[in-house]
Amino acid sequence: MRAIVYTSNGPSDVMRLEERPIPEPAAGEVRVRVAVSAVNPTDWKNRAGSGAGGAVEGQSPNQDGAGVVDAVGPGVTTVVPGDRVWLFLAAYQRPSGTAQEYTVVPASRVVKLPDGVSFDVGASLGVPAMTAHRALTVHDGGPSRLAPGALSGRTVLVAGGAGAVGHAAIQLAHWAGATVITTVSSPAKAALAASAGADVIVDYRTEDAAARIRSAAPEGVDLVVEVSPARNAELNAAVLANHGTVAVYATDGGSTMSLDVRTHFALNVRYQFLLLYTMGPDALSAAAEDLTAALADGALPVGADAGLPLTRFPLEETAAAHDAVEHSVVGKVLIDVASL
16 A cells, blocks of 8 residues: 655655555454545644654654545444544554555544545544534533534634634534634635634734624633634633633644733633643543534535635645645645545
8 A cells, every 4th residue: 555654753855655565453443445634733743753642663644534444353343344434643652644545543533424524524623623622612611512502602712713723613613502703814814714604703913802802792702712822811811701711722822821810810710721632532532423413414514615725635745735734824734545
């Protein structure tokens, strides 16, 4: 089979296209023929040696993907050969990323795609959608699961609504019934956020963001899905409701932030930090189940019309795909592995 492989950390040119034997699934594992692999920031950071995933000898990159179950190991009952599926954390502490024609992963990381849901959508879930789900389910007082109506009466602020996690957070919060406010940095990104389903869109470069958010949510924001805690700490303090929560999933803008302690005392604010790799099997399972329900409802489309433009590369250009994500291309980067 064709596989992208690297044996040491470094820039994108450490990756090579190689021929490797098709792997066999062991007990509790599933072999998937990959149709589409997706690239996330965590993928190039892990390859470069600065991420949380670590390096594995003979590593195939990329955590997320979608394809068709090809074989199952002993004890696997959740999927059968022929099932269309999406994958998450395929490359976490394993050599079996999705940038190869066949990958073997634990059955717990393989989820059936509902009928009619494309491989592009499936490959675009994983890291961004599961992170967004977690961010939307850590608020003081719940909910711990998402479904239509679960966030009714809540106001959610999504920082950076044109990013992949922001896009998924807008879609999921909208599906769950929240009023969704998002911040963006340009009219083009505002159009993407509107297509994703945001109710209120604030261009923080041209508007008084705090005033605009407060006008839309006079009682304050219940939950912030935060990509840049250092940059946005002052804004969040100005717009949070009593018992508000800030769910932090990235460190864009710096890894150190300053908080006004008295303001946060008075508002009973909770800061919740989250990382997909270490949030635990129960949270991952809950996210997979709720995302499946959202998929069945048609709530997580991708593509420019849905607010998440797709940029595609063939498998042999995986290095260019990683570079595109590292250089902050807008939307989702997908790698076409096989036509299934």
